[in-house]
Amino acid sequence: MSEHSTEAANPSDSAFKLPASLSKLALPLCACGLILLLLGWGLGNYHGGRYAMSVYLTSFIYCLTITLGCLYFVVIQHLCRAGWSVVVRRIAELIMVMIVPLAILFLPIMVTLWFGEGTLYHWDSSEYQAANHIDAEVWETKSRFLNAGWFFFRAVIYFSIWAGLASFYFRGSVRQDETGDKSITDQMQYWSGPAAMLLALSISFAAFDWVMSLAPMWFSTMFGVYLFAGSMLSAHCMITVVAFILQKNGAMRDEVTVEHYHDLAKYIFGFLLFWIYIAFSQYMLIWYGNIPEETEWIYRRQLGSFGVLGLILIFFHWMLPFLGTMSLYVRRRPTLVFGWAVYVLVLHYIDVFWLIMPETHSGTPGAVANAGGVIGVIASVLCVLGMLGLLAGVVLRVADQTKIAPAGDPRFRESLAFENI
């Protein structure tokens, strides 16, 4: 503590530059990512175009939740004027600007809705209405909210909010690197309240639009919060993972200390509980109400391999990591925290997979929920690794042009000196 508090952070310190070993990976990562993404999508077509798009949407939502979680992380740090997190905040800031490439990656989904046949979203096909004997009046009311035009308009609004906030906080933070101007922090804090509210609403509605409406007749007001819980959890994991990788490559060796890993692990632990809390609350209300129109969504996720995935989520997305990250011993060992963070990120993908993939065949009556077998799994893995790689490449490209820690932040030194015990 005392060693750091007396030592001024030097803005030109090489510790804050992206290590060359990583920056040279930017282009190869982008290229490989794109190829894998296309491969995954192509392989997914083995089970039909709908399956391929479902795989694509799963990867998209997975990356989106991490990105939005990081955006929320940054806003929350400003909202509560947090000091501890400043050294790792730039990592979140770098990830949150990926909302711009994600907006482009959203286009294929929109394109299938405009031109494609049998798109992802059943509310776009009247065959679904006929096949499922849905009352015309009900269908008509649904269509007033769920139609391609409105859907696109809302997507534009969501992305505008997210991209606007992301660029505001990113630009402000980067500008501060040079000037060290405290008023920028004041400004960012001033807007953090409204930003948090806007984000909460837009994330919730985006979850309704893009994931929940896959089953057009099913609804749960808690669904947005469920996705948000996974989003915050995965964001903290991703920040941990990136911080660890940066340190392994020689950057921020002294800046990010065991104390920061300790805090990140606490948040991972907390959000694991929050995630199961929300997941269980949603499940219990549906279970207790026992209304067919609500239970069918859960029921479809209890058939076949999805039932197994559901149990995996309970025991391995919650129970195991919850107990695993509970101990002080684990939280104060960066390698272990890194291990758990990677683990939870994998499980978060299974969570998103479990949310989206059961709807692939849900339109046809009598069709059994099908995870897609070995080929489906390979396609899904390729697709998500591709999208992650692509975005990671862009992150490195952006990081190479800025610093990897907001050294101009007035609370930077406080963060360096941060201690838990």
Place this chain on the structure above:
Amino acid sequence: MSDDSNEKKVHGLFAEYDSVDSLLAACRRVRDAGYTKTDAFAPFAVHGIDTALGIKPSKLPYIPLVAGLTGTGIAMLMQIWMNGINYPYIISGKPYVLSIPAFMPVAFEVTVLLASFGAFFGMWALNGLPRFSNPMFTDPRFDRATDDRFFLFIDAKDQRFDAEGVRQLFADTGSQYINTVVEDDTPKQIPRFLLIVWALLVGFSIIPALIVAKMRVTNSDKPRFHIFMDMDFSPARDAQQTTSLFADNRAMRPDVPGTVARGQLGDGLDYLTGINVDELSRMDSPRAEQLVRTFLKPQDDDEADAAGPPAAPSAEQAASADQTASVMDTTPWLKENPLEITADLLDKGQEQFNIYCAVCHGRNGKGNGLVNQRAQQILAQQWIPPASLHQDILQQDKYPDGKLFSTISNGIRKMPGYSGQIKTRDRWAIVAYVRALQQSRRASIDLIPADKREEITQLKTEIDKKLAEQAEAERKKQEEGEQQAAKS
């Protein structure tokens, strides 16, 4: 040694420092010197003081962990016991014992409660709290521990403690003020005014209880005071009340059409009506259709709550006796009891028969139950004697099991239907038992196993003899009674 130190017990030595850094440095030196019973005091939390003093990580986290898991266990066992074993009660049609989702919120809350208690009181226990006073307070300079001074204390109980050595060590760490901590000799009694206040509070707190006690034995002509109006007069409707909420003005709602009683999901119409519905639909499809419809959708609301089948034949029976006979005869009744006849089933049938049927039909089925006896006694005008179950027309070949079941369920002549009172399965059990009763009257000795025949025959002669004696005695008694009546 001076008199002063003889009087007071020495607790230890403490030193004063004026900065965190000098305190931390002193802590490290004291730790390295091997002292373990030490304590540091600062106006604010100092990071790293634990390691500087050589304090090991607290064992506290294990207490809430164990307490929390205990809470989970208690909550789950409590609910499983109450909901599933001690008082099984259907709630929303959920299972009794393992309604895990329903048990979770309670389990969660109790886990959190006990974990919090564990953390809070565990911290007390580990710190030796509550402790209202500390000998350190005897030195007025220690007051600045809450303001701008830092103190380090070494307990006299420490194995290495030696007053002069410690004093020297403290001096080496650069402390300007070193002092001995002596026993606090201020009075230990609770101040008198606190006791008085406490006594007064206790006294006053009895007053409400006294008022309540007085009210309970006092009469009053004023109306009762209702604190919670809507709890004393619940807006929820009671059974049999009316409401304007529904078109039929009934607050009690009939079962939703097609409601199946718990545990009867697999029961077919044949089982529920005693009629071979397949055959009926071949013979008389409108009637079969009507039967199915009336069963699925109770038309007459009075029958809505009766779990059993509606009285298809008996409804017509009321209209015309002749027609009834024909309908009753042409209906394709189930010939056999659909249940497997076991000793348990017959026991159940006997039990149910003796509860519901025997009052009229008699335990032996001869139609001379207690109600009939009483009716004969008072010479009831409207009384139709219950049938003897041993008549020829009620034997299995003439009166199939299904018909008997239907009669029990829907009633006949003056006999009401019992479908609302006796469960379907129990009605079939009664049918089986009635068959056994009939058999008992008609069985020949050949049906008895050979080795028991001797015994039975012997028993029969004995009973016959006794019965004859009894009849003779009764006749004599009656004659005597008549003679006496004539005399008087």
